[in-house]
Amino acid sequence: MKGLKIVVLAKQVPDTRNVGKDAMKADGTVNRAALPAIFNPEDLNALEQALRLKDTIEGTTVHVLTMGPGRAAEIIREAMYRGADGGYLLSDRAFAGSDTLATSYALSCALRNLEYDLIICGRQAIDGDTAQVGPQVAEKLALPQVTYAEDIQKCDGKIVTIKRRLERGIEVVTCPMPCVVTVNGSAAPCRPRNARFVMKYKNAKGTQEAQDANEDYFALVNERPYLKLTEWSVNDIQSNPADLGLSGSPTKVKNIESVVFQAKEAKVLSGTDAELDAMMKELITNHTIG
Amino acid sequence: MNSVFVYCEIEEGTVADVSLELLTKGRALATKLGVKLEAIVLGEGLKDVEKQVFPYGVDVLWVGDDARLAPYTTLPHTKMLVRLFDAEKPQVALMGATSVGRDLGPRVSSALHSGLTADCTSLEIGEYTDAKSGKKYENLLYQIRPAFGGNIVATIVNPECRPQMATVREGVMKKEIFNLQHQGEVKKLNVDEYLDDTDLVVKVIERHMEKSKVNIKAAPIIVAGGYGVGSKENFNLLYELAAVLGGEVGASRAAVDAGFCEHERQIGQTGTTVRPKLYIACGISGQIQHTAGMEESSMVIAINTDANAPINKFADYVITGDLNVVIPKMIQYYKKNSK
Numbered sequence: 001m002k003g004l005k006i007v008v009l010a011k012q013v014p015d016t017r018n019v020g021k022d023a024m025k026a027d028g029t030v031n032r033a034a035l036p037a038i039f040n041p042e043d044l045n046a047l048e049q050a051l052r053l054k055d056t057i058e059g060t061t062v063h064v065l066t067m068g069p070g071r072a073a074e075i076i077r078e079a080m081y082r083g084a085d086g087g088y089l090l091s092d093r094a095f096a097g098s099d100t101l102a103t104s105y106a107l108s109c110a111l112r113n114l115e116y117d118l119i120i121c122g123r124q125a126i127d128g129d130t131a132q133v134g135p136q137v138a139e140k141l142a143l144p145q146v147t148y149a150e151d152i153q154k155c156d157g158k159i160v161t162i163k164r165r166l167e168r169g170i171e172v173v174t175c176p177m178p179c180v181v182t183v184n185g186s187a188a189p190c191r192p193r194n195a196r197f198v199m200k201y202k203n204a205k206g207t208q209e210a211q212d213a214n215e216d217y218f219a220l221v222n223e224r225p226y227l228k229l230t231e232w233s234v235n236d237i238q239s240n241p242a243d244l245g246l247s248g249s250p251t252k253v254k255n256i257e258s259v260v261f262q263a264k265e266a267k268v269l270s271g272t273d274a275e276l277d278a279m280m281k282e283l284i285t286n287h288t289i290g
Numbered sequence: 291m292n293s294v295f296v297y298c299e300i301e302e303g304t305v306a307d308v309s310l311e312l313l314t315k316g317r318a319l320a321t322k323l324g325v326k327l328e329a330i331v332l333g334e335g336l337k338d339v340e341k342q343v344f345p346y347g348v349d350v351l352w353v354g355d356d357a358r359l360a361p362y363t364t365l366p367h368t369k370m371l372v373r374l375f376d377a378e379k380p381q382v383a384l385m386g387a388t389s390v391g392r393d394l395g396p397r398v399s400s401a402l403h404s405g406l407t408a409d410c411t412s413l414e415i416g417e418y419t420d421a422k423s424g425k426k427y428e429n430l431l432y433q434i435r436p437a438f439g440g441n442i443v444a445t446i447v448n449p450e451c452r453p454q455m456a457t458v459r460e461g462v463m464k465k466e467i468f469n470l471q472h473q474g475e476v477k478k479l480n481v482d483e484y485l486d487d488t489d490l491v492v493k494v495i496e497r498h499m500e501k502s503k504v505n506i507k508a509a510p511i512i513v514a515g516g517y518g519v520g521s522k523e524n525f526n527l528l529y530e531l532a533a534v535l536g537g538e539v540g541a542s543r544a545a546v547d548a549g550f551c552e553h554e555r556q557i558g559q560t561g562t563t564v565r566p567k568l569y570i571a572c573g574i575s576g577q578i579q580h581t582a583g584m585e586e587s588s589m590v591i592a593i594n595t596d597a598n599a600p601i602n603k604f605a606d607y608v609i610t611g612d613l614n615v616v617i618p619k620m621i622q623y624y625k626k627n628s629k
């Protein structure tokens with residue numbers, strides 16, 4: 001069987017699972033700077049599924065595609081430490097303010113630059129929490145999709161057999177390639193970094209990161225071209241500008257309220273009617289209930 | 291005028307609870323907007339399915355009954371919905387935030403180039419002024435949803451594109467009969483006109499579904515009871531609170547061991563780990579084996595007669611009092627004041 005070309009879509013996200021008090025600014029907006037940026041957890045599960053195919057099907061390559069700011073090149077390095085062959089960072093102000101539709105449009109345009117048999121995403125990103133990007137990328141590329149994948153069980157070069165974990169059960173489906181697969185958190189965890197790859201790739205940089213690099217880096221890149229990570233701006237993909245960023249996003253955020261802020265100071269009530277009524281009113285107002 | 295549409299999920303001939311909840315919400319929205327409520331059911335063997343949905347106030351039911359539509363697969367359902375929405379141009383389209391709805395919704399929204407808001411906890415009608423253009427929009431759907439791991443609540447609107455699409459989880463909206471006598475119109479879809487072989491490339495070769503059972507893991511609100519609840523009968527109070535709030539009942543091990551509640555509902559180290567939006571601990575002392583299973587809840591209310599119960603350290607609201615007094619008051623307030 002011929003090796004597969006696999007592209008993993010991965011997103012750098014703020015670690016919303018460890019939100020402390022300083023995660024919210026006084027005006028109630030999210031203070032992204034106070035949250036560590038991590039590899040979206042389910043995208044690591046996706047990467048593992050890709051690496052397993054690489055382990056079993058000779059000649060298979062795994063590349064990561066990520067859209068984000070310059071520092072998101074970290075995601076590509078992290079994937080290479082675990083066995084990915086390389087990656088692409090799609091980064092441009094033109095993509096700012098994208099909702100899921102504009103995000104998936106930009107990603108699908110970038111994917112048209114690449115060859116692929118399989119596109120593997122995480123099910124859901126922990127910041128936007130929508131789980132919409134995978135299916136929308138599939139639709140934009142007119143590919144079939146398999147969501148909630150727990151295990152890519154088999155691949156004969158033309159057809160993949162995939163076990164899906166649904167809310168109330170499991171399903172095994174077959175799907176012709178190329179296709180888009182979104183991987184569930186219940187799938188196998190990602191393998192750890194490989195020390196050899198860490199040594200090899202730790203100096204790899206994206207274009208924006210390289211702006212601050214010193215001469216040693218450029219000397220090194222001359223010898224080892226793989227230390228230069230590919231970065232694409234809006235000019236490197238074919239797209240309709242009106243479908244990108246804010247203008248390409250049908251959904252608009254009308255307003256945002258923070259929930260943690262008022263929450264973590266405990267209020268002590270003795271159970272009088274007035275106190276309980278006030279509490280219930282608060283819970284309804286901040287949409288915790290109702 | 292353009293209708294409100296609800297995509298109804300069906301499993302073994304029964305319309306899913308989440309869909310009935312959305313019909314209830316959809317009915318209220320349609321009435322407010324002065325338009326029809328329409329529903330669509332796709333599957334196989336759907337005889338008499340209208341009897342299940344008309345009592346919820348459906349004016350028009352679209353039925354696609356064909357072997358190719360069951361079990362659910364993405365492409366055939368997407369194609370039917372995209373074509374129907376293209377023709378009927380609904381202003382609002384709702385579906386469950388389930389493994390079906392979250393597979394289907396984004397695909398449909400992408401094909402129609404319409405916005406989709408995931409996992410809404412509240413849907414309202416309101417106006418919106420675009421900050422840049424100053425353009426004013428009336429009667430938009432406010433799609434209110436938590437994001438950022440539940441740390442923020444965003445109100446999202448969809449000013450220009452139609453339909454305004456949203457998904458909602460099971461148990462978030464209330465299910466309520468609109469009128470047992472309500473009669474709508476059934477419109478049959480000719481499935482052959484929609485589907486061809488290219489829609490059937492994904493094949494389900496194995497399928498094991500469990501009947502819907504308690505799923506405390508997915509519940510946005512959990513009312514948990516401990517040994518302090520005192521008896522199986524007293525647990526009914528917790529079920530009542532959970533029902534009005536749209537949540538599930540959980541329990542400590544001491545309550546399960548005492549036979550107040552079934553083991554499926556046990557939370558903690560040797561039970562389930564849960565991360566609901568709201569956890570109401572009633573008569574639970576808060577031993578570490580219990581709190582290990584609930585400490586990641588976004589908000590905790592502790593109701594305990596002991597002002598120094600360890601559970602209070604995890605709580606956002608500490609209510610020092612008898613649960614038999616406090617819970618009925620909460621139910622009463624909520625019934626009176628919720629929309």
Ligand SMILES: Cc1cc2nc3c(=O)[nH]c(=O)nc-3n(C[C@H](O)[C@H](O)[C@H](O)COP(=O)(O)OP(=O)(O)OC[C@H]3O[C@@H](n4cnc5c(N)ncnc54)[C@H](O)[C@@H]3O)c2cc1C
Nearest residue numbers: 067099100121122124125128129130131132133407408437
């Ligand atoms: C408070 C808030 C609420 C929002 N609500 C909505 C909403 O309801 N509807 C909406 O359309 N948009 C919404 N957005 C915008 C949305 O978060 C962004 O469009 C985001 O870029 C993609 O959505 P997600 O994080 O939900 O990703 P998901 O759809 O959950 O991601 C699924 C998978 O797609 C891949 N992927 C996603 N983003 C990238 C990327 N940048 N690079 C590479 N791979 C990627 C990953 O594999 C990921 O696991 C919201 C944003 C905020 C801040």
Ligand SMILES: Cc1cc2nc3c(=O)[nH]c(=O)nc-3n(C[C@H](O)[C@H](O)[C@H](O)COP(=O)(O)OP(=O)(O)OC[C@H]3O[C@@H](n4cnc5c(N)ncnc54)[C@H](O)[C@@H]3O)c2cc1C
Nearest residue numbers: 516517518542543544558559560561573575579580595613
């Ligand atoms: C290996 C191991 C594993 C375990 N795993 C679990 C587990 O998975 N889950 C779990 O829950 N436990 C587990 N336990 C047991 C745990 O240690 C506690 O014994 C148990 O959680 C106590 O349950 P409780 O809080 O309901 O009961 P109690 O500790 O008896 O507390 C009852 C509480 O109710 C209050 N109360 C009494 N009457 C009222 C009233 N009328 N109104 C309001 N409050 C009232 C009391 O003040 C008291 O705080 C485990 C223990 C071990 C050793």
